[in-house]
Amino acid sequence: MKVKHLLPLGIFIVLVVFLAIGLTLDPRKLPSTLIDKPAPDFTLTQLMDENKTISPGDLRGKVYLLNVWASWCVACRQEHPLLMELSKSGVIPIYGLNLKDVPQDGDPLDQPKRYNAKRFLSTLGNPYIISAYDEDGRVSIDYGVYGAPETFLIDKNGIIRHKHIGPLTGEALINEILPLAKKLEG
């Protein structure tokens, strides 16, 4: 057979390879531009105590996870048991960034702003050492968050080293996040 006749087959195979690679990519996952950049600074009130604030500066010298969550976020409920387990193990401190957790349509009008978020933690457990309360979502925009949950791994110098988009999985923790955290811990 002539080489010429193999050409369509060759093109077809190349096409299949490209499409197959395309199938394994998740177009919803954006490359994070914040990796290896300093975690954006903020000062927010703490979810559990509105008289206290928290900012990344307070956490210098620690390797920690910053988990963006909300009670209205279904996938956050999905990853929650894993966060609980992780916090019990004490391997790495977990801080929370509570995203726009205000009363939703259908909630009583006189319901306190933080009620939903607090109830979430009191019923399902609180894996966070402290959760920051990002009421209007401004801080989350600075972190490039486009869908909760998202989890950032931040090093001792306040540099973002890893970002996990979507619910945490045991696989991602064991294969990527925890080994990297251990390395950063030094």
Add this chain to the structure above:
Amino acid sequence: MRLLILLLSVWFVSVSVYAGEAQPMAENPVIEARMLALSKELRCVVCQNESLAASQAALAQDLRQEIRDMMLDGMSDTQIVDFFVERYGDFVLYNPPLKPLNYVLWFGPAILLILGFIAVFFSVRKRRLADDAKLSTEDHRRAQELLGEGERKQ
């Protein structure tokens, strides 16, 4: 009847969804027009096939508000676009910058078109050469014979 109720409820839902569309801020039409023009150039990161101007997502609404605020603070369009690229990467731009990483994106289609033209050119030329091939007298005689045979049978 059931169908009617279903249709009505669908209609109600769509009406209420429509009502949630971004309300233009009438207080400052200049900023609003600038914001809309700019947000058409930006991709909504939640629903990625929509522009920031068209998207109904909560994040898109917040981001539009962010653009308004930045414009009120006197930031230029370029500065605001930089703000977005810093957070979400070139991906948010519907008109991505011309840099080595994006060369395939920019020139790929043109290169494919040129390759296509080259392929067409060669195949047409080849066909023309084949058409020009002269028939030998032997071929003519055989063709005549076959044609004659067909006529006789009728």
